[in-house]
Amino acid sequence: xxxxxxxxxxxxxxxxxxxxxxxxxxxxxxxxxxxxxxxxxxxxxxxxxxxxxxxxxxxxxxxxxxxxxxxxxxxxxxxxxxxxxxxxxxxxxxxxxxxxxxxxxxxxxxxxxxxxxxxxxxxxxxxxxxxxxxxxxxxxxxxxxxxxxxxxxxxxxxxxxxxxxxxxxxxxxxxxxxxxxxxxxxxxxxxxxxxxxxxxxxxxxxxxxxxxxxxxxxxxxxxxxxxxxxxxxxxxxxxxxxxxxxxxxxxxxxxxxxxxxxxxxxxxxxxxxxxxxxxxxxxxxxxxxxxxxxxxxxxxxxxxxxxxxxxxxxxxxxxxxxxxxxxxxxxxxx
Numbered sequence: 001x002x003x004x005x006x007x008x009x010x011x012x013x014x015x016x017x018x019x020x021x022x023x024x025x026x027x028x029x030x031x032x033x034x035x036x037x038x039x040x041x042x043x044x045x046x047x048x049x050x051x052x053x054x055x056x057x058x059x060x061x062x063x064x065x066x067x068x069x070x071x072x073x074x075x076x077x078x079x080x081x082x083x084x085x086x087x088x089x090x091x092x093x094x095x096x097x098x099x100x101x102x103x104x105x106x107x108x109x110x111x112x113x114x115x116x117x118x119x120x121x122x123x124x125x126x127x128x129x130x131x132x133x134x135x136x137x138x139x140x141x142x143x144x145x146x147x148x149x150x151x152x153x154x155x156x157x158x159x160x161x162x163x164x165x166x167x168x169x170x171x172x173x174x175x176x177x178x179x180x181x182x183x184x185x186x187x188x189x190x191x192x193x194x195x196x197x198x199x200x201x202x203x204x205x206x207x208x209x210x211x212x213x214x215x216x217x218x219x220x221x222x223x224x225x226x227x228x229x230x231x232x233x234x235x236x237x238x239x240x241x242x243x244x245x246x247x248x249x250x251x252x253x254x255x256x257x258x259x260x261x262x263x264x265x266x267x268x269x270x271x272x273x274x275x276x277x278x279x280x281x282x283x284x285x286x287x288x289x290x291x292x293x294x295x296x297x298x299x300x301x302x303x304x305x306x307x308x309x310x311x312x313x314x315x316x317x318x319x320x321x322x323x324x325x326x327x328x329x330x331x332x333x334x
Contacts, residue, residue: 001050001078004334005058006191007071009043013064019045026059028070034061050078076194083140083195083331084108085133091256092135096238098256099133102142107131108192113199113329116188117163121155131329132257136238137208140331147243147267148280148324155325157281157293160201164188167283168200168330179319180289189329196332201325203235204282204296205314214294216286219316222298226250226312236282236296237312240326243267246308269310273302279315280324292316295323 009015018034020026036045050056056078060071081087085102092098111118111126118124130145160166161181165188167173172183189198205225206212212232225231226249233252241251244266257265268280279295286292298313300306317323 001052002046002048003050003056003076003078003194004044004046005060005074005194006044006196007060008191009041009062011062011064015039015041015062015064017042018061018063019047020059020061021047022057023054025057025073025075028059028061031059031061052078054078074193082333083133083142083197084193085131085142089135092253094135094138096137096253097135098242099135099140101145102131102133104128104130106193108190108197112190112192113197114163114165115190117155117160117165117199120163121159125149134239136235140333142329142331143239143326147240147326149327154322156322157285157319160281160325161186165199165327166201168198168328173283176287177285177291179285179291189332198330198332199327200330201281201283202239202296202328204280204284204294205231205234205236206284207232207234213284216292216294216316219292219294219314222313222315224309224312225296225314228314235328236280239328240268240280240296241311244269244311246311248308248312250312266306266311268297269299269306271300271302271304271306275299276301278323279313279317280326285319286316290319293319293321293323295321297324 017038019036020031021035038045056076058074062069084106086100089097090100107128109126109128114125131142133142158179158181161178162184164184164186167186169186173186187198205214237250238252241248242255242257276299278299279297282294282296284294295315295317298310300310
């Protein structure tokens with residue numbers, strides 16, 4: 001078996017990276033010969049000499065400007081693995097399936113995952129989140145246990161874009177659909193346990209190839225998404241609908257998360273005057289500097305009985321308006 005180690009190297013000096021491997025936790029003062037020595041600015045290395053089922057420990061040392069710094073131990077069990085969390089699809093299939101929840105010990109800390117957002121906003125997000133693991137069209141990704149990230153994460157779409165957390169691409173995203181923002185590469189995330197993860201927004205009306213964009217003029221007033229003819233299978237409809245108890249018309253799969261009808265298990269909409277008309281940010285935005293945001297879902301006023309229409313609402317909103325943020329944490333596979 002093989003395992004690809006990845007790391008980041010912010011040094012401006014020439015560096016030498018040495019990689020050490022053992023079958024027990026490594027101690028810096030007791031290191032023997034490295035399994036690899038790299039000096040050409042590499043940021044990844046593949047270990048192709050692993051025995052299936054064994055657990056290995058890795059330590060890297062980085063020498064730059066006369067100083068040598070070791071990393072912490074990183075462990076890896078040589079099994080067939082795609083990201084953190086369970087490897088078996090519990091419900092569904094690779095078109096869309098639910099795989100369960102990663103353990104606390106293997107889940108990344110938000111201070112690292114959201115580092116660019118903390119830099120932009122100064123918010124200081126941190127802690128180990130509870131996640132759900134999914135597969136959709138063969139790709140692995142994760143969502144927050146409650147879909148949105150905390151009641152208090154009052155962020156603008158522009159702040160997420162400036163943190164590189166909207167499109168999940170190696171470029172700045174569509175030139176005409178990023179508002180008045182300067183171009184920022186949309187690949188924010190982290191390397192965790194040897195895998196690369198990106199944070200982005202869900203697609204709210206288009207498919208993976210960008211098909212299905214809507215004329216935003218039709219969304220000047222909130223309308224029911226599932227009554228719009230000929231929409232494509234978008235990400236929010238598949239994933240977001242898992243977090244509410246109803247069965248909207250274009251919900252393609254059973255509710256894997258709540259497993260049964262319970263009106264109280266609704267993370268897409270709730271009656272609350274403090275969050276009146278809140279919905280969920282999506283990737284899509286109208287053209288031009290003042291382009292409006294595509295928002296899915298809608299929270300009604302306090303005391304209103306929430307029903308399926310609040311789950312499948314779609315609207316175009318002012319770029320400065322505040323809505324819920326439901327990050328998609330996508331595993332980047334070579």
